[in-house]
Amino acid sequence: MRLRRLIYLFSTVWLLITLLIVNIAIYLLFYKITTNGELDRMLAQTENIVSAVSPDNNVDTKELLRAYLPANGMISVVDRNSHSIVTTTKNTKMRDYTPEFKNSQSSEIHHINGETYGVVSLPIIWENGQVVSLEVTENLAEMNQTLNELKIVLIIAFIVVIIPSILGGRLLGNILLKPINSMINTMKEIQQSGTFKKIPLGHKHQDELYKMADTFNHTMDILESNFEKQQAFVSDASHELKTPLTIIESYASILKRWGMKSPDVLEESIEAIHSETVRMKEMTNQMLQLAENPEDLNLEFSSVNLVDLCEKTAQMFEKAQHRQVRVQSAVEQALTWADESKLKQLLFIFLDNALKYSSKVIQIMVGREGENVFLAVQDHGIGIPEDEVDQVFDRFFRVDKARSRQSGGTGLGLAIARQIVAAHHGSVHLDSVVGEGTKVTVFFPALKTGSTSNVKGD
Structure with a gap:
C-alpha cells in the first residue's frame, strides 16, 4: 500500500472511530441524565399519591387516583399476589399490561408495545391493613422524541465533521508527501543524469x-x-x-x-x-x-610520554639518515592516551618531510598547552607558499614535485598523518614561510598521571 493511501486510510478510520465513540458517549450520557430525571419526577409524584391515599382520608380512592392519573399512563394498586385491586388508565394500550407487586421502592424503564414507559412502585398500607404496592406507569414519549432529535443532531454533526476532516486528511497527506516525492524525483534525476541535484527549499518555515x-x-x-x-x-x-x-x-x-x-x-x-x-x-x-576508517586501524591505546617518544625516535632517525635532530622539551612528561607505534609513524612522516625539503638541523619541540600536550617538528627548508598551506594534507600533493619524485616521495605521507591524528582525537596545525622553513604542530588530549582514558580503542 502506498504511503499516501495509508495516511488517508489511517486518518479517516481513526477519525471515524473517534467520532463514533464521542457521539455514542454523548447519547448515552444524555439518555442516562434524561431517564433519571424523568424517574425522579415520577417518584416525587408517586410519593404525593401515597400521601393522598392514606387510610385516614375519607375520599374515594378510585376518584383520588383518577385525579393523579398521568396523561397517557396508568396507576395500579397491586396486592402480594400481583392481583390488581384498583387500576386507573385512559390508555387502551395499557389494559394488557400486568402490574407486579414489589415490597420495596423501585424506579425502572419498561418497553411496552414498542414504546418506552417509566414505572415507579412504592409499598403502602391499604384500607384493610394489608401491605400493597402502588405502581405508577407513564409513557415517556416526549423523552423519546427528544432522544430521537439528539440522534439526528449527532448524525448531522458526524457528517458535517467527517467530510471536511477527510478532505483535510487528504490535504495533510499531500503536504507531508510533497517533500518526499520531491526527494524521490530528485533521486531519480540523479540516477538518470549521474549528477548531484538538490531539493529547492524556498522560503518556508523551518519545520x-x-x-x-x-x-x-x-x-x-x-x-x-x-x-x-x-x-x-x-x-x-x-x-x-x-x-x-x-x-x-x-x-x-x-x-x-x-x-x-x-x-x-x-x-x-x-x-x-x-x-x-x-x-x-x-x-x-x-x-x-x-x-581504512579510523575505527579500522586496530589501535592499541596506552599511556605514552611524548618526551621519551620524541627522544628515542630522534636517535633512530639520526642513525638511519645521518641528520642532526634536536629535541626541546619544557616539561619532563607530556602524557597522552595513544597508540605508540602510530605516533612513531606520525613522527617519522614529519621528520621524513623535513629531511626532503631542508638540509639544516631539524628541531622537535614537546610541551603542554592547557588541557593538551603537543609535539612540533621544525625544519629550515624551502617552506610552503601561503596559497598551498591548506592543501599539503591532501593526497598526492607536493610542494616541489620534481624534487619529491626524485627522492621517492608519494605525496601520501601527510594525508596518513592527518588520519592518525584524527584517530587520536587530536588536531594538527601548520605554519610555514617560503625560504625560511615549516613548523607542523600536533595537539593531543593530555593524560594526568594515574588516570585512565575512555578513548575508543581503549
Missing part, C-alpha cells in the same frame, strides 16, 4: 519537513564532495602508478633486447625495476591505509 529536505541537500553536498575527492584520488593514483609502470615496462623491454648481452644494461635495468617496484609497493600500502 521537520524543511529540515528533512535541508538534511537531504547537505547529504548531497557531502556525497558530491566525496565523489569529487574519489575522482581526484583515482586520477592522481592512476597518474602516480603510471610513471613507475612505464619505467618498469621500458627497462623490461631493454632487458628483453640487450640485457643478456650487456652486463651494464642488465644491472641498470634490474636496479631501476627494483627501485620502482619498491616505490609502487610503498605507495600501494599507503593508499590501502588511507582507505
